[in-house]
Amino acid sequence: MPRKTRGHGDAGTTTRLLIKRAYDPPLASDGFRVLVDRLWPRGLTKERARIDLWLKDLAPSNELRRWYGHVPERWPEFKQRYYRELGGATAALATLREQMAKGRVTLVYSSKEEKLNNAVALAQYLQP
16 A cells, blocks of 8 residues: 655555555556666566656665665664765756656555665655
């Protein structure tokens, strides 16, 4: 089930930023769907994914992704390193923020880890 992020409105139509796993069924209520992974989700067709935009530049580097390995104890350090990387992704961040200004955006990710992943970290980074 998609999750709203704190700081982006109440439940219902006011939620501007959602986070959803790529393998969950896309819904019209997702709004504009942005894949924020460096790699395309394994076994998922483009038709089934219904991705509107793939922003690879917002994904963590391969080195950072491998280092993190979804080890919960590394989450705080992962976020710090990831945020430093996002500092160099100004064009991709501007594109994402433009879409957010137009309406609901769903950050789509493929990880099995639903609480400590790059989409969650990115949503936190985008909070005002």
